[in-house]
Amino acid sequence: MRKIVLIALVLFSGVVFSARLFYLQVIDASSQALSENNAIKVLYDYPQRGYMFDRNGKLLVSNQPSYDVMVIPRDVKPLDTLEFCALLKITKQDFLNIMEKARTYSPRLPSVVIPQLNKADYASLSEKMYKYTGFYIQRRSLREYQVNHSANVMGYIAEVNNAIIEKNPYYQMGELIGTAGVEKEYEEVLRGVKGVKYIQKDRFNRDIGPYKEGIFDTLPERGSDVTLTIDAILQQYGEELMVNKRGGIVAIEPSTGEILTLVTAPSYDPALLVGRDRSKNFTKLYYDTIAKPLYDRVLQGEYPPGSPFKTLTGLIGLQEDVIDLKETVACHGGYNYGGRRKLGCHHHPSPLAMLGGIANSCNAYFCTVYRRSIEKYATPQEGIDHWNAHLSSFGLGDFLGYDLPSGKRGYIPNSKYYNRAYKFPEYKWYATATISNAIGQGEVLLTPMQMANFTATIANRGYYYTPHIIKNIIGPDTIPKKFKEKHYTTVDAKHFEPVVDGMHQVYQRGTAASIQIPGIEICGKTGTAENFTKIDGKRVQLTDHSIFVAFAPKDNPKIAIAVFVENGYWGSRWAGRIAGLMIEKYLKGEITRKDMEKFVLEGSLENEYAKPYSGLPFTINK
Amino acid sequence: MASPKNFVRFDWILVSIYIALVAMGWMNIYSASLSDSAQGFFDFEQIYARQFLFICLSVILIIFVLAIESKFYERFASVIYIVSLVSLLGLFVFGKNISGATSWYSFGSFGLQPSEFAKAATALALAKYVSDIQTDMKEIKNQIGAFLILALPALFIIPQPDPGSALVYAAFVFPLYREGLHGVYLLLGLFATVLFVSTLAFGAVGVTIGVLLIAGILFFRNRKKRPNVIKYILLATVCIGFAFSVSYIFNNVFEQRHRDRFNIVLGKEVDARGIGYNTNQSEIAIGNGGWFGKGWTEGTQTKGNFVPEQHTDYIFSTVGEEWGFVGSMVVILLFVGLITRIIILSERQKSQFGRVYGYSVAAILFLHFFVNIGMVTGIFPTVGIPLPFFSYGGSALWGFTILLFIFVKLDGSNYHYS
16 A cells, blocks of 8 residues: 555546646647637738729729828827927827827727828828837828719728628728729729738737748738729710719610710719718718719619610510501500500600601500500410510519629519419409500619610610620739620510611601701610609609610610619600710710700709708699 | 666666656757747857756766765765755855745856755655664654654745745655555645645635534444544534634735635636736647647747746646647656656665655655646646756756656665675
8 A cells, every 4th residue: 555655646647637638738629729819910911902994094093002190009108299299280189189099999009190191291200200109100002083983883992890701701800891883893803812921929919020930921912903894084974964963874885785884873072982081971971861872873773764665665566476567556645455544645646657656655556566465475474474584685674794783673573473463363454454564664663774785785686795894804804704695685686677767766757856966876765754752651743754775876886875864854855965965975075966965064953853852842844 | 986887777767768858848948938039059048058058967967976876875864964954044144036035046147946956855864764773654753753854944945935845845745654654644634635625615614514514424324333422523623623724824824826826726716817827828828739739849829928937837838839739648658657667666675765765756756747737737726846857947957867866876776786
């Protein structure tokens, strides 16, 4: 017994220690994660964000250095406060307040003293910074906008929030990320890759050199520059034309699907979201819930397309072979579909065939064609679904697949929708119940982008390329293949020519005869769409939307355009004029119809937009 | 002087383990004290370079220790012991205060810590006393004598203050027990420890309830043997009295730092930035090692100096982080092997002197090993004593080297006589 007690104790403690070590080193991994945290500091080296150019190589946005004066309160040594304040251009009281705030936040962590100094202030200050222990200058990179337009296209960058950090471990608190527009869509291209430095720290949190001689460190990769399909001149002109109006302009190059112009109105100067006043300005834009400057009307606005939709009704009728080009339909001031009242029409020659129907935008003609297209099939359900399929092939009723982060599907109803709405099979419904679809009212909703796209499809006589904003990524040319694929519609190419001719006649002798542009063969279609809002819970009709779609020249089209002006009344009044001016600007580079330009530039619809908010009775369609 | 052929008679297992531990110790000290400011390898401002020097000097010490006739240690044990006591007393006059403890004689940039050498001296003196033909450990008189021998240096060390080093002298209870000291002392010590820890963990009242319960159960079970009620009451009273005095001492005599150290181990206070910082950092470093460790000089915790006193008392945390579970196990096994080997050899000693001394060496090494590793791995309160052969420090290294190699010499001389 006496001989073995000590040996037993030695062996026993050996076992105990082994177990303890096994627990600490093998089982309990919590300390391993902890140690990574407290012994290694990760420093990031942020690369320059890529530039954006327009389709002609004009620089749209670059970067500017910005300099923040920072302080670590604990490290501050006594200083000549007055001299320092003079350098910073602040009062002594300001300085004391800032220091107090920084100390309250943390004595050990850096706080901002003066954010975003300009280059001149930085130059004079940087020479003398050595005098002020505890203060230093932090260089940051901000966007510098070379143009005051295209804010909705380029988008903006903002600090990442928690939701993003949780989803994407690349980002750390305080970093910037593209939050809208191209900045968001091409974030990974533009941002580049940040460099990482692992710094070994000691227990006082001091740096003691690179971790493992820096073998895990990486260099930052500069972001790639991108060329956009936007034409800066056209974009700027479009935004000028849309001043004091709400709505938008989308122009597409039909032969490529490249988006030439993407104007939403009202918009804002992109420079507002950079610099010292960013937060103030953003708040102002964000809370403008009436004009909604941050709301992209051309991508997110779903509107009844109105008469331009009749071109599609015509195409479907031709494809379904329910009408030929010679047959005329009489219009007695409207279309009588057996209801208590007829669907009205405006004054025009009668009877009309396809071309005249388009040129004069005859409601009766297209209601007839639409009804026949549906009633061709045994049941209206079948008819509607065929109709829906045709429209879907134009990219309607769904996201188009363009490379911008916002958008809406629009709406093309199908049989399920009407079965639900009319409680089928309890109650039956017929083609006439959906007759408003024929003329782009009723249940049909399109975004201005979709309108531009179907116009481009007609210009191409039957196919379209997915609209896109990216022309070239400089460096790795990785434009998605999908932007180079033709999408054919279910309507045969031969049926497009008469519709194109009809749209040409709109300018020759139809609803847009007064807004011709000399020397350019434009094909267009006016639209005037009824719309409603709710005031105090009551459905109130507002002045019609002014809509216009067009492409030019007639043969080998270079531009397809959709213009939407909210509550602008006649399609030719605002949208038609704007479309003509845009086409001329793009094709000729100069404006001959100065009268039209003057009308648009000086005109304002602000009174119209104020009506629903005035609280007073108002009249519409004046 | 021993003839060279006798060197072969030394127990090479002990020597090999010694070499292995010292070499591994130095590698870990190198890693723990590595810094960018070093002016080359022989910059003696650097801790690892100084330890290298200490190791070289200990080789000379070893040669001396082995060269001296083994009978010398037995004959001059008392003289060595008295010199050692004087050196401890001398500290009160000439000692240099380093980080709060007057444990050092200072010679320029080097210091000597007599308490490290006193262990070997006390072991020699105790062995001499116990092996005396007239000494019988069963007699109270001799027990008191032996107790005085080991208590005197401890008493001189406590006020330095260095309670950790003083604690080591408790190890001598093992050789005494081996030589016939009644097991009751060992059990008493164990029982007192259990009571002590229970009091801290559950409070004096908790212990009182526990003691009464156990006494009641025992009494009830043994009731047919007609147990002596007075004895039970007396024992219970002593236990309860002990518990309350512990409670009193703990709360009124101990300083806060002592209380904290116990509270941390008992899990009463978890305070990663406060007093438990050392232990927490040490555990983090060890845990960071995983199965195979981060590799030599690659430990992030070690490089960042997160573990305080890592090159001295907490050197094992470097092993844990850089050499992993596997490396830690090697070190544990080396220590277990070393101590076990010493005990086995002690049992083989022909002289009682050799046996008592050997047991003393084993017990001292064991206590250091147990307390140090227990502290570093967080299962024992923080008591600042070094890990033998591993921790940085010339005095400690030399003290342990002398302690061990006197035994190697004594053991080797057995063969010489045969």
